[in-house]
Amino acid sequence: MVLDLCPEFYVCGKENLLWQPEDDEHQRRCWLAPKPDVGAADPVAKKMPKAVPDGLATTVAPAALSSRYVQTFAGRELSRTYATAHSIAGCPVYSGTVPKSAVTLAQPPGLPLDRSRCMAILPAVQHPATIIKRVRKAAPRVTMRVVQPAAMPYMQVRFPVQPVYPMSRETSFLGGYPMAYSSVYVSNRVVLPPRVLVRPPEGWISVLLSGKPLAVVARGEAGASTPSKQEDSAAPAEPVATANGHEQDGEGAIARRAKWATWTPLPQEVWDNFPRAGDGGRPTSLGAFKKVVGEAAAGEFWGLNFPLSADQFLEMGPDWLTKAMHKAGTLPKDNRIVKFTDFDIKAAKTTESTESTEASWGGAGIKILLSVDYSREPVGDEPGKDMFVKMPHEFTGKNERFKISVTINGDWAETMFYNMLSGKLPVKTPRIFFADMNRRTTNFIWVMERIPYGSDSQKSYGPGEILPPAGKYRDWMLKDACEMYYAHSRALARFFGWFYHTNQTTNQVAECFGHPAAMKTMHEIFDRVRPLNPKARDAFYVKCLADPKMAPVVESLGLAPAAAESFLAMAESFIRNVATHCFPKKLVEEATLKKALNEAKEIAKHSQEIAFYMQMIPEYYTLAHPNAQIDNAIFWRDGNGIMECGLIDWGGAMVGMPIPTILAGSWLGAEPDFMDEHEQKLVKCFANEYKEVTGVNLDPDLLYMDYKLSQGYSLPGVCANVQWCTRLATREQWKGIKDRFDKQIDDVFLMRCYYVQIEFVLALLRTRSPYPLFLEFMKRTGMKKKP
Known part of the structure; x- marks a missing residue:
């Protein structure tokens, strides 16, 4: 019933x-x-x-x-x-x-x-x-x-x-x-x-x-029994792929769209003045950045000046936050914040050793656990007393503030997501009370509901109770990691499915998360590729690579061969000359290491071409969460004990990053032994759930190949981060570090991220190397290896 x-x-x-x-x-x-x-x-x-x-x-x-x-x-x-x-x-x-x-x-x-x-x-x-x-x-x-x-x-x-x-x-x-x-x-x-x-x-x-x-017949209801095991939920029957992956419009498609395209486009009078994607005058050099980063300037969504640091926020206090939430329409005019009752700062020091719990708060900005009192008690769905605030780190020259604000440049997209979409989707996302940014200065502030995480990772949680947060590259601490990854796979499929349906009815989302010129080129290619069968697509791909007019498009994607080679060489030097003793011996045996690095280097020569192939597949077009590892998700169980997942931390959200590339990055932090067993199953789980939501048949085998190709061409970019390992610890200090569980790695957030990445890359190349599927791809398309 x-x-x-x-x-x-x-x-x-x-x-x-x-x-x-x-x-x-x-x-x-x-x-x-x-x-x-x-x-x-x-x-x-x-x-x-x-x-x-x-x-x-x-x-x-x-x-x-x-x-x-x-x-x-x-x-x-x-x-x-x-x-x-x-x-x-x-x-x-x-x-x-x-x-x-x-x-x-x-x-x-x-x-x-x-x-x-x-x-x-x-x-x-x-x-x-x-x-x-x-x-x-x-x-x-x-x-x-x-x-x-x-x-x-x-x-x-x-x-x-x-x-x-x-x-x-x-x-x-x-x-x-x-x-x-x-x-x-x-x-x-x-x-x-x-x-x-x-x-x-x-x-x-x-x-x-x-x-x-x-x-509507809701999923799993019409005569179907309730799934009793996680695997039943994670891996429904394999879909039968159509020639181009598309479902014809019909009653099923209409019903699915009505269920999943739940976001209501902005009214025209709002849309006409709504901010769009673009650089907004942001600085592009370190010198320009230093000149403006400390400057107070009004936000581009709500037109208010906002605090630039935790100290300023505390000084501006309840009066400013009341004004901001009134402006955003999230706090009724007849109520106001009268007092900050708790102001707990987290993730302030990402380049230093901290307590283990402090090192779990991420590294892209400071976080404030804020509690407030109101002039009257909130009612209904009014904001509660416990909030979560995120702001950029103050620039010190030693932290990643310049890299995050200028090089990566993902904060505007996250501000856009919060103002436009967050809390309004069929996949759980945080509810925002105030979010604004000034792109010219790169400063921002986001005030949102605080997620009621559990605190004991060994405790059993009831239906709907949020599990403790997963630490980045700390899956070894999770007792339910397997279920979490399958829930995560389904959540990503649902979110991408939401965009698939929404994009059929409005282009507002795409315009706010994509560059207009790039989108125009992309859709011109999609129009050519969409009606083609797989063999014809491969022929079109090779033709594009030979077309001089397409060279700028291809060269704008992925890493240039010289850059990719240099990043791999940097990682090799670190592995061989600085931290050999820290890695598991089976990963750094000479024959194993040499084979792994040679395969990575050969794939890297074709990074841009592989990236272009992913970009040209219209079924892979989506609104991307580019950092969707499980530490940027929340988890709970439903009443039947099935793990469910929501998505948080939307920095760098964009249209254009292909689905296989997103998946490859999302599961990079999973333990190698787990991925040895579950990698291909997770991809199939995603394909099945995506078909359930959209009606689109993504062939699981082809999707897995493209997932592995995405892993391969992404490896040099991962290796680029190894520079932080030698900036945060000297060669002499490295001699005293035992392995990735050493506190000098595990309790320093950035060190943990960038060292463990390298170890996991070596494990990937040893047991799940993308190289065999890379060779199959080269043979299938007729591409020639580069010298």
Whole structure:
């Protein structure tokens, strides 16, 4: 059975009741109730109240937005439960009038996480209601699904004695359905939004609001059993690939698009003045950067000056943050921040040895765990008291501030993501309270909801509870790493699937994350490639490489051969002359090392050509998270014990980075032994989930080849980072370092990242080298090796 939460219905143990509001809101939705033996269904309005015998559930058809299975049992008592008060993007907030006799208002929750929930209360009240339809089901399995939570008073209804495991909705962490709490039990009463309905998992139809599908069978519902093992969820049946990977537009494609293209494009009057991609006058040299980095300047989204450091932020205090959140529209005008109650700075020293927990906070900027008090208690989906703030490091000359702000230049894209998309997608992303940047000075500030991470990595967590954060290149500390990587694979497929559908309906996202000239060239190539079969694509690829007009395009991608060779030589020198004793012996035996480096060098000569091949495949076009390792994700289990994943830390988000290249970078930090067993399975998991979301068949074998090619041409760029290993420790200090678990490596964030990368590259080249598939690619396309 399925529980759907919508504004007009509530469930009461043995009955499903339709509450008739005083206005005609329900008339706008022509809900149809299916009959077990009849294809058509009568309108809800025609149905008369009927008594419902014990053991029966009633039904009315809802919209399908997202679902996860939960099992109900009888016999245990409950103290409290929660229901959301946040509306889904694209669904209007309910505005009906609730009869006072039918409602008891719940008090605002006291905990920060509870602001998107409402606590159960004990007194019961009666409701004017109409009984809808009965369907015989014994001991049903229940799915809870949020269809349209509404900002409105909550109603109390009677509920049978049974444990309930509410599931999370795929949207922002705290702004939507409850994300983090353990099992709760319903005793006598439960507070729910005034529309909840129970229906059988198949054989239903609904007429929905504009832009939604006429009929949807949610994944895994129609006659399918709930997955019982992680592998079942991770690896569904292999899809059958079509010639070009595309699904023809049809009912299935329309239904998928309605489900996944949930982001609403900006209104024209907003879009006309909305910031776009571009350099914005950012400095391009160290000298120019030094001149402006300390300059106060207004942000480009909201027009306010903002603090440049943690000290300035503390000095500008609650008054500035109130003004900023009022400007962004995230804090109601009748409320304000009156006090900072906690101001805990993290990741301030990424080039020094710190405590192990401090070294887990990343290296791209300082983080502030901020807690605040308000002039009045927040209600509904208003911002809570616990926030997370990120700002760039102050430039010292020793840290990576110049590299991150100028060379990588990913902060504008992250600011764009937060203002445009974050918290509004079918894949969980953080909810933002204020985000702005000035590109000319490279300064920024992001204020967002604080994710309620667990703190004990050995503890077992309940449904919806966020697991402790994964440390970069610290998978050896994770007890659930295998499940996390499969969840991560599915989450990436869903996010790329969201973009696939959204890009069919609007170009706003692409325009904000891509360079117009590059996008124009890219789409011209896509138009040529899309109708071709694989053999014709290879022929077109070779033809492009021989075309002098395409040379600038090819040369703009990947690393030039000379640069790639120099970075590999730098890594070889470090391995042979500085840190040989730190690496596992099996990786640096002369024959093994020589073979690995020779293969990497040969692939590197063709880095630009391989990069161009990836770029020209239209099915690989997406909005990229270029640093999507699992430390930039959050994890929790659903009610059936399946691991789920959300994505955070969107620096450098862009259109144009191909899907195989993103995957290769995303899993670079996984333990080599794990990847030896699971690498190809993870790629197949991604392909299966992507097909489920989009209908697009990415041949798993071809995708795996392109994933391996992406690994190969990316290796020189990884090796470039080895310079930090000799900047952060002298040769003499390296003599005293034992291995990657030594505190001089593991407790210095940048050292850990850039040393462990090299060790993992050597392990990759030893057991999973991309070289054999590189040779196969060269043979298939007819390309000649470079001398």
